[in-house]
Amino acid sequence: MKKKLYIETSVWNQLEHTDRPEWRETAELFIKTVKDGHYEAYISNVVIDEILATPDQQHQNKLAQHINRVQPLLLEMDEEAEMLAKEYITAGFRGSSSVGIYRDCSHVALATLNGIRHIVNFYCNHLVNDRKIDSFNAVNIRNGYDLIVDITTPHKFLPIPEQEQSL
Numbered sequence: 001m002k003k004k005l006y007i008e009t010s011v012w013n014q015l016e017h018t019d020r021p022e023w024r025e026t027a028e029l030f031i032k033t034v035k036d037g038h039y040e041a042y043i044s045n046v047v048i049d050e051i052l053a054t055p056d057q058q059h060q061n062k063l064a065q066h067i068n069r070v071q072p073l074l075l076e077m078d079e080e081a082e083m084l085a086k087e088y089i090t091a092g093f094r095g096s097s098s099v100g101i102y103r104d105c106s107h108v109a110l111a112t113l114n115g116i117r118h119i120v121n122f123y124c125n126h127l128v129n130d131r132k133i134d135s136f137n138a139v140n141i142r143n144g145y146d147l148i149v150d151i152t153t154p155h156k157f158l159p160i161p162e163q164e165q166s167l
Contacts, residue, residue, distance in 0.1 A: 002040045003157075004040045004116040004117070005039045005042065005116070005119075006043070006044075006075075006107065006111040006118065007034070007042065007047070007070075007072060007120050008121040010121050010123050011030065011154055012051065012066055013122075015028060015031065016059060023122060026155055029159075030154035030155075030157055030158060033157060034070055040073070042073045042074075042111070043067065044106070044110045045075070045077055046103050046110065047107075051063050081110050082106075084109035084139070085105040085108070088136055088139055089101060091135050092135030105136075108136050108149060112147050118149075120154050120157065133150070133151050137149060
Protein backbone atom coordinates (compact mmCIF):
# COMPACT_ATOMS: atom_id res chain seq x y z
CA MET A 1 0.00 0.00 0.00
CA LYS A 2 1.37 3.40 -1.01
CA LYS A 3 1.75 6.19 1.50
CA LYS A 4 -0.71 9.00 0.99
CA LEU A 5 0.85 12.46 0.72
CA TYR A 6 -1.00 15.76 0.85
CA ILE A 7 1.12 18.12 -1.23
CA GLU A 8 0.71 21.67 0.04
CA THR A 9 1.00 24.72 -2.22
CA SER A 10 4.57 25.65 -1.26
CA VAL A 11 5.91 22.46 -2.86
CA TRP A 12 4.28 23.27 -6.20
CA ASN A 13 5.54 26.86 -5.98
CA GLN A 14 9.13 25.75 -5.51
CA LEU A 15 9.05 24.11 -8.93
CA GLU A 16 9.06 27.60 -10.46
CA HIS A 17 11.19 29.57 -7.99
CA THR A 18 14.78 30.42 -8.84
CA ASP A 19 15.79 32.15 -5.60
CA ARG A 20 16.43 28.84 -3.76
CA PRO A 21 17.94 26.42 -6.27
CA GLU A 22 18.36 23.64 -3.67
CA TRP A 23 14.65 23.80 -2.80
CA ARG A 24 13.72 23.76 -6.46
CA GLU A 25 15.93 20.73 -7.05
CA THR A 26 14.37 18.96 -4.06
CA ALA A 27 10.86 19.81 -5.29
CA GLU A 28 11.66 18.51 -8.79
CA LEU A 29 13.07 15.23 -7.45
CA PHE A 30 10.16 14.83 -5.04
CA ILE A 31 7.55 15.42 -7.78
CA LYS A 32 9.38 12.96 -10.04
CA THR A 33 9.26 10.37 -7.24
CA VAL A 34 5.52 10.94 -6.84
CA LYS A 35 4.95 10.79 -10.62
CA ASP A 36 6.88 7.52 -10.75
CA GLY A 37 4.18 6.02 -8.56
CA HIS A 38 5.97 5.69 -5.24
CA TYR A 39 3.28 7.65 -3.37
CA GLU A 40 -0.41 8.48 -3.66
CA ALA A 41 -0.71 12.26 -4.12
CA TYR A 42 -3.47 14.54 -2.89
CA ILE A 43 -4.20 18.25 -3.12
CA SER A 44 -7.31 20.25 -2.33
CA ASN A 45 -9.37 23.14 -3.53
CA VAL A 46 -7.38 25.17 -0.96
CA VAL A 47 -4.19 24.51 -2.98
CA ILE A 48 -6.02 25.50 -6.17
CA ASP A 49 -7.37 28.68 -4.54
CA GLU A 50 -3.89 29.67 -3.36
CA ILE A 51 -2.50 29.17 -6.85
CA LEU A 52 -5.35 31.17 -8.39
CA ALA A 53 -4.61 34.00 -5.95
CA THR A 54 -1.22 34.41 -7.61
CA PRO A 55 -1.44 37.56 -9.75
CA ASP A 56 0.95 36.22 -12.40
CA GLN A 57 -1.15 34.28 -14.95
CA GLN A 58 1.93 32.68 -16.51
CA HIS A 59 3.02 31.39 -13.09
CA GLN A 60 -0.49 30.03 -12.48
CA ASN A 61 -0.40 28.19 -15.80
CA LYS A 62 2.99 26.62 -15.05
CA LEU A 63 1.82 25.41 -11.65
CA ALA A 64 -1.35 23.99 -13.20
CA GLN A 65 0.81 22.10 -15.73
CA HIS A 66 2.89 20.59 -12.92
CA ILE A 67 -0.25 19.51 -11.06
CA ASN A 68 -1.81 18.07 -14.22
CA ARG A 69 1.31 15.99 -14.88
CA VAL A 70 1.09 14.41 -11.42
CA GLN A 71 -2.72 14.10 -11.39
CA PRO A 72 -3.19 14.15 -7.61
CA LEU A 73 -6.58 13.34 -6.16
CA LEU A 74 -8.54 16.50 -5.32
CA LEU A 75 -10.08 16.97 -1.87
CA GLU A 76 -12.83 19.54 -1.24
CA MET A 77 -13.41 21.65 1.85
CA ASP A 78 -16.69 20.88 3.57
CA GLU A 79 -18.38 21.89 6.80
CA GLU A 80 -16.52 19.32 8.91
CA ALA A 81 -13.14 20.45 7.53
CA GLU A 82 -14.03 24.11 8.16
CA MET A 83 -14.98 23.36 11.76
CA LEU A 84 -11.77 21.40 12.35
CA ALA A 85 -9.64 24.15 10.78
CA LYS A 86 -11.27 26.72 13.09
CA GLU A 87 -10.58 24.49 16.08
CA TYR A 88 -6.90 24.27 15.08
CA ILE A 89 -6.76 28.08 14.92
CA THR A 90 -8.30 28.39 18.38
CA ALA A 91 -5.88 25.84 19.85
CA GLY A 92 -2.62 26.82 18.18
CA PHE A 93 -2.85 30.26 16.66
CA ARG A 94 -4.38 32.39 19.41
CA GLY A 95 -4.78 35.98 18.34
CA SER A 96 -4.20 35.15 14.68
CA SER A 97 -6.98 35.17 12.16
CA SER A 98 -5.29 35.73 8.81
CA VAL A 99 -6.44 34.05 5.63
CA GLY A 100 -3.04 32.35 5.39
CA ILE A 101 -3.38 30.72 8.80
CA TYR A 102 -6.92 29.59 7.96
CA ARG A 103 -5.62 28.03 4.73
CA ASP A 104 -2.74 26.33 6.55
CA CYS A 105 -5.17 24.86 9.08
CA SER A 106 -7.49 23.85 6.24
CA HIS A 107 -4.70 21.80 4.65
CA VAL A 108 -4.23 19.93 7.92
CA ALA A 109 -7.98 19.45 8.46
CA LEU A 110 -8.45 18.00 4.98
CA ALA A 111 -5.53 15.63 5.40
CA THR A 112 -6.81 14.51 8.81
CA LEU A 113 -10.38 13.92 7.67
CA ASN A 114 -9.18 11.95 4.64
CA GLY A 115 -6.76 9.71 6.52
CA ILE A 116 -3.63 11.30 5.06
CA ARG A 117 -0.90 11.25 7.69
CA HIS A 118 1.81 13.04 5.70
CA ILE A 119 1.54 16.71 4.73
CA VAL A 120 4.42 17.85 2.55
CA ASN A 121 5.38 21.51 2.89
CA PHE A 122 8.42 23.76 2.48
CA TYR A 123 7.66 26.59 4.89
CA CYS A 124 9.26 25.53 8.14
CA ASN A 125 8.05 28.47 10.19
CA HIS A 126 4.38 27.94 9.32
CA LEU A 127 3.42 24.28 9.34
CA VAL A 128 6.69 22.36 9.64
CA ASN A 129 6.99 23.38 13.27
CA ASP A 130 7.02 20.92 16.17
CA ARG A 131 4.79 22.98 18.47
CA LYS A 132 2.20 23.55 15.77
CA ILE A 133 2.22 19.86 14.82
CA ASP A 134 1.70 18.93 18.48
CA SER A 135 -1.20 21.38 18.64
CA PHE A 136 -2.84 19.90 15.52
CA ASN A 137 -2.44 16.39 16.93
CA ALA A 138 -3.82 17.39 20.35
CA VAL A 139 -6.96 18.70 18.64
CA ASN A 140 -7.20 15.50 16.59
CA ILE A 141 -6.93 13.30 19.68
CA ARG A 142 -9.42 15.43 21.62
CA ASN A 143 -11.90 15.05 18.75
CA GLY A 144 -11.47 11.29 18.43
CA TYR A 145 -9.43 11.22 15.22
CA ASP A 146 -6.95 8.38 15.43
CA LEU A 147 -4.64 10.00 12.88
CA ILE A 148 -1.43 11.68 14.02
CA VAL A 149 -0.35 14.08 11.29
CA ASP A 150 3.24 14.45 10.21
CA ILE A 151 4.10 17.73 8.52
CA THR A 152 7.48 17.64 6.86
CA THR A 153 9.51 18.83 3.91
CA PRO A 154 9.80 16.81 0.68
CA HIS A 155 13.29 15.68 1.68
CA LYS A 156 11.77 12.89 3.76
CA PHE A 157 10.26 11.27 0.67
CA LEU A 158 13.20 11.44 -1.71
CA PRO A 159 14.68 8.19 -3.01
CA ILE A 160 17.52 6.76 -1.00
CA PRO A 161 20.76 6.60 -3.01
CA GLU A 162 21.73 3.00 -3.76
CA GLN A 163 24.90 3.09 -1.64
CA GLU A 164 22.81 4.06 1.44
CA GLN A 165 20.20 1.32 0.90
CA SER A 166 22.59 -1.36 2.06
CA LEU A 167 23.17 0.31 5.48
